[in-house]
Amino acid sequence: MTSASVLTVPSVAGAAPDAAVTERFEQIVMPHVDSAFNLARWIVRNRDDAEDVAQEAMLRALRFFATYNGGDARAWLLQIVRNSSYTWLEKNRPADLAAEFDEHIHSSAAVAVPPNPESLAIAANDRVRLQRALETLPPKQREVIVLRELEGCSYKEIAAITEIPIGTVMSALSRARTQLQSALTTGATKEISRGV
Amino acid sequence: MACEQSHSVAHAYLDGELDAVRAAEFEKHLAVCPDCAEAIASWDEVRSGIQRTGLREIAPARLKERVYADLHRDRQSGQQLRRVPYAAWLAAAAAIVLALIASAKFLPIRERSSAPPQLVAQLVDAHLRSLQPGHLMDVVSTDQHTVKPWFDGKLDFSPTVQDFADQGFPLQGGRLDVAGGRTVAALVYGRRKHIVSVFVWPTQESDAASQSGSDHGYQWTTWRKSGMQYCAVSDVNATDLQQLQSLIEQH
Numbered sequence: 218m219t220s221a222s223v224l225t226v227p228s229v230a231g232a233a234p235d236a237a238v239t240e241r242f243e244q245i246v247m248p249h250v251d252s253a254f255n256l257a258r259w260i261v262r263n264r265d266d267a268e269d270v271a272q273e274a275m276l277r278a279l280r281f282f283a284t285y286n287g288g289d290a291r292a293w294l295l296q297i298v299r300n301s302s303y304t305w306l307e308k309n310r311p312a313d314l315a316a317e318f319d320e321h322i323h324s325s326a327a328v329a330v331p332p333n334p335e336s337l338a339i340a341a342n343d344r345v346r347l348q349r350a351l352e353t354l355p356p357k358q359r360e361v362i363v364l365r366e367l368e369g370c371s372y373k374e375i376a377a378i379t380e381i382p383i384g385t386v387m388s389a390l391s392r393a394r395t396q397l398q399s400a401l402t403t404g405a406t407k408e409i410s411r412g413v
Numbered sequence: 414m415a416c417e418q419s420h421s422v423a424h425a426y427l428d429g430e431l432d433a434v435r436a437a438e439f440e441k442h443l444a445v446c447p448d449c450a451e452a453i454a455s456w457d458e459v460r461s462g463i464q465r466t467g468l469r470e471i472a473p474a475r476l477k478e479r480v481y482a483d484l485h486r487d488r489q490s491g492q493q494l495r496r497v498p499y500a501a502w503l504a505a506a507a508a509i510v511l512a513l514i515a516s517a518k519f520l521p522i523r524e525r526s527s528a529p530p531q532l533v534a535q536l537v538d539a540h541l542r543s544l545q546p547g548h549l550m551d552v553v554s555t556d557q558h559t560v561k562p563w564f565d566g567k568l569d570f571s572p573t574v575q576d577f578a579d580q581g582f583p584l585q586g587g588r589l590d591v592a593g594g595r596t597v598a599a600l601v602y603g604r605r606k607h608i609v610s611v612f613v614w615p616t617q618e619s620d621a622a623s624q625s626g627s628d629h630g631y632q633w634t635t636w637r638k639s640g641m642q643y644c645a646v647s648d649v650n651a652t653d654l655q656q657l658q659s660l661i662e663q664h
Contacts, residue, residue, distance in 0.1 A: 239484050250480060254472035268476050275480045280510070283531050284594040293594065300591065307545060344466035351468070365428065366460060367469040372430045380589065380596055382566060387430070391421035394456055401459065 242282050249291045250275065252368055253298045259363040260302035260356050266309070267302075274301040292370070295378045299360065306356065313356060350400040358393035365390060416448040423449045427456060506541055509631060510534035532593050533644065537631055539590040539599065540610040540646040549608065550586035550601050560587045564598055572598040572613040572641070575664045582609070582657050602657065609647035609657060616642040623658060625651060634658055 253274055258267035278297050285293050306313050351359055357379075364370040364378060375390075376383040425431050426439045443449050510531070543549050552563040561574040567589055576584035585601045590612065597614040616637055623636040634654045635644040643661065645654050 243481075243484065247477075247480070250477055251471040254476060255470050258470050264470065264473075268473065268479075271472065271476060272479050272483070276483055279484065280507075281531060281535060281594075284535075284592075286594055296591065304542065304545075343462065344468065347462055347466055347468060366463050372425070372428070380591065387425045388421045390428075391424045394424060394459070395420070398455060398459060 238282060239279075242279055245285070245290045246275070246278055246282070246294055249294050252291055253294055255367060256295055256298050256360070256363060257302045259351070259359055259367075260299065261305055261310075262313075262352050266305065270301050270305045271298060274298040277301060289374060289377070291368075292374045292377045295364070295368075296380070299378055303356075346401070350397055353400045354393065354396055358389070358396055361386070361390050361393050362397060416446050420449070420452050423452045424456065427453055506534065506538040509537050533626070533633055533635065535592045536590075536610075536612050536644050536646050537633060539592060539612070540631070543588065543590075543599070543601070543610060544608065549588070551588035553586040555584050555586075557584055560584065560600070563587060568596060568598055570598075570615045570641075572600070573661075573664065574600060575661065577602065577657070577660050580656075580660055581605075582660065604647065604649045604653055604657070607647055607649045609645055609649060609654070611657070611661065612644045612646070614642050615640055618642075623655070625654070627651065636662075638662055 250271070254267055254271045257270040257274065258264055261267050261270055274294070274297050278294050281297070303314070351362065354362070360379060361375060364375045370378065372383055372386045372390075375381075375386045379386075379389075381389065422431070422435075422439055423443075426436060426443075431439060439449075443453070552560055554560050554563075555576060555578065557574045557576045561572070564572060564574075564587065574584070574587070578584065582602045582604055585603050585608075587601060588599045590597050590599045592612060592614070595614060597612045600611040600613065602609040602611065617640070618637055620639065621637040623634050625632065625634040627633065631646060631648055632651050632654050633644060633646045634651075635642070636658060637643070643658070645657060647654060
């Protein structure tokens with residue numbers, strides 16, 4: 218045992234943040250609370266649960282604020298939100314995560330249905346249809362679309378948030394989009410069979 | 414479909430994520446490839462649908478109020494994570510954080526800035542999280558030659574992976590975790606009926622002997638060797654953890 222410092226990440230003292238830390242957190246992190254909520258909402262697919270998950274993630278962010286290195290605060294926060302969302306899913310709805318194993322089935326089906334622009338035409342009032350289609354995707358496909366299309370993240374940010382290599386972001390997005398298009402074209406029939 | 418492979422390039426083009434040279438190349442290709450042209454047109458349709466229908470959902474005012482309330486209550490009381498009824502393990506982790514901080518005060522000649530309990534807390538946290546069902550390992554193998562290559566391409570460094578089954582610490586697998594804002598390798602070892610997580614990530618600091626602590630039944634030991642930072646976390650006893658540390662250091 219030695220008194221020498223072994224860990225290399227600088228720290229703020231204590232678990233109870235002082236006024237300066239809280240203030241800095243409010244300035245840097247709080248502006249991204251909408252993004253935090255939006256990502257959680259689309260991963261857990263429910264506004265009420267997303268509220269709890271986002272709140273917990275904000276608290277975790279505060280606790281780990283010392284590890285924020287001054288870079289992209291939104292990406293840093295969304296990484297925490299994402300982890301909190303998956304932890305929540307594992308605990309409360311593990312079946313959502315099991316859906317991932319079907320990914321290869323989905324993607325081969327998607328390739329078999331080449332979408333054409335006309336069949337995908339989306340009216341402004343088609344929010345529900347789009348929402349349902351997006352929610353049929355496995356969470357890991359859904360999240361890249363949400364990050365790109367709803368949050369406007371760059372590939373680099375998506376790579377940082379989802380912890381996948383940047384080269385993989387391109388193919389993951391491409392696959393997720395094809396999947397969404399496929400869900401949109403087959404959505405009508407699916408809804409009927411689900412309702413029975 | 415002659416062009417299946419370049420669809421992801423088409424998407425990257427649409428997203429403005431290709432550099433100038435590749436974008437110019439792709440435009441040339443696009444002029445002669447109806448397949449890619451259609452892929453772009455059909456996604457453009459969906460994308461504008463997403464924009465028009467306003468799928469992005471903003472946080473309810475109540476959430477913002479709750480977070481502000483948390484921030485300020487935290488500051489006053491020093492208690493955290495009280496309002497998270499569904500995450501009992503988080504509360505436990507918070508208790509450990511507080512306990513680690515408390516115990517840090519009793520360690521000799523220790524500078525306040527030198528031993529961030531947050532990072533250890535994150536690792537204890539990661540270890541606890543890993544104990545939840547189905548979350549222990551991303552790659553399950555007792556074979557170091559399977560576990561090590563699994564990390565390739567997932568990390569910007571290559572951790573040493575060694576099985577110590579003969580010495581009573583069988584390798585069980587590995588996973589990725591995040592600590593201190595970076596991705597770290599986590600090696601999972603068995604010790605009788607217990608699980609040990611060994612977190613590894615590169616550091617620029619020089620070698621340092623171990624620093625350990627324990628609370629609520631979880632032991633942690635952290636050290637630096639040959640440009641790598643290690644932190645082992647488990648509910649085994651401190652001697653076991655030291656033994657594993659010396660095995661790792663010898664290899």
